[in-house]
Amino acid sequence: MTSPLLELRSIDTYYGNIQALYGVDITVNEGEIITLIGANGAGKSTTLMSICGVTPPRRGQVVFQGTDITRTPAETIVAMGICQVPEGRLIFPGLTVSENLDMGAFLRNDKDGVRQDMERVYQLFPILAERRRQAGGTLSGGEQQMLAIGRALMARPKVLLLDEPSMGLAPLVVRQIFDIIKQINKEQGTTIFLVEQNANLALKIGHRGYVMENGVITMADRCEKLLADDSVKKAYLGL
């Protein structure tokens, strides 16, 4: 067994004096889709921000490809290949669609590669190509989510962190976006770390899953097993 691509080793993260994560352990292997489910305020987004260096953990370690990145600045972590599609999408509202995508490739210097990747994103999301000169803030919610994913892909990530991509979207659009997430994982081999409240959907596309409650990981198993688990069914699947 090779060593994992990304590993959280019992991290504790705080906002000021308030502790949000308690000894969180998560392992992400190359090529996997990992899902992290939990209720609102459980600490899912904090987990992603801890990985990205926006809110670095106070204790514990984040290890990526064998390197400790716990205290590494956010921009270096992006350059190493960890990209996040944050909760709420955080599109740059005044930049056009193509400028938003361009910002995703901010740290890259290979102009030709960036142009090719932009074409690839447009193939993946044809609606973005139609709207390439339109300001990001004028897109619909689903289009903004596609733009946010496209922008993250522009950095050629090894790991793509997705925070609640289904939030506020119509079921049809959610399905479309989840199909594309699967496609990105399968065709490009990009490892995916998916955080979701929509547990049913997330556990269906994921390989392995974690359940988080009040900043603590309470379960970790293969997604099929979690889907069949009685307590998960009751708490998250509404069955």
Place this chain on the structure above:
Amino acid sequence: MGRPDWSQGAGGGPFPGIYFKRVGTMDYFLELFFGGLTRGSIYALIALGYTMVYGIIELINFAHGEIYMIGAFTGLIVAGVLGTLGFPMLGILFVALACAVIWSAAYGYTVEKIAYKPLRNAPRLSPLISAIGMSIFLQNYVLLAQTSDFLPFPKLTPDFAFMEPLRSFVSTSELFIIGSTLLVCVALTLFIKYTRLGKAMRATAQNRKMAMLVGVKVDKVISATFVIGSALAAVGGVLIASHIGQINFYFGFIAGVKAFTAAVLGGIGSVPGAMLGGLILGWTEAFATGYVSSDYEDVFAFALLVLILIFRPEGILGKDSTQKV
């Protein structure tokens, strides 16, 4: 007319009123027009610094007027030294501008590092108070290090022969100010639109967290914003000092307040808004002074601000408060 005789000017503000003749003539109108354009250009140059800093970190940098004043003092010192050495006038102007830009930029950078960066995550009132403190500190520092008196500032813009027919309503130094401002505004617009740093600045202004997540070094972008804003203020400081002919430690304060008004007028956070706001304010003041009375200069300027705040609180080109560019 040559250098304006502002000794009779009663108006407050940084550029005392100078318009006392031939009311109703075209010459008079043009003189007011160019006078207003000149003031407006200076307001715009200073307002850009306010608006860019506000756009990035939502701070009103009250020390910005002092940075402008320090630029003028640097220009004065350099001009004094080079003048003694017998440099040609235009040479002095360019060297004085370059030194003022560098020195003011260094001050702007340092002020941010000392007074604002440690308060980055503090409640919003804290950096604001820190900014007012910096403003008072810098004024008093210049007061002690230089003098409380007005210091004469040499005229650094030569009179060209081709200016002769225009002289009844516009001076060379006014044209210098208007021209330099135009040049600076075009350069800044292109810079923000097309360079890597400019894009990083726009992204940071729109969403700082997301800018970090795509790999923008946000601290560097903030520093760069202070450096650029300070450099623009320094250009304005030297040019206006050469135009009105004297400076003192307090000369940045009122100009700063007026430029801040211009920034709010145009829509704080908006770069074209600051340019437009500066021009509108400059013209309002000039025409109010010229056609009503110089006593009413500030009344009109601030009445305009009140009207804008009532009917369009986000400013002329400002976006609503949830979105800023």
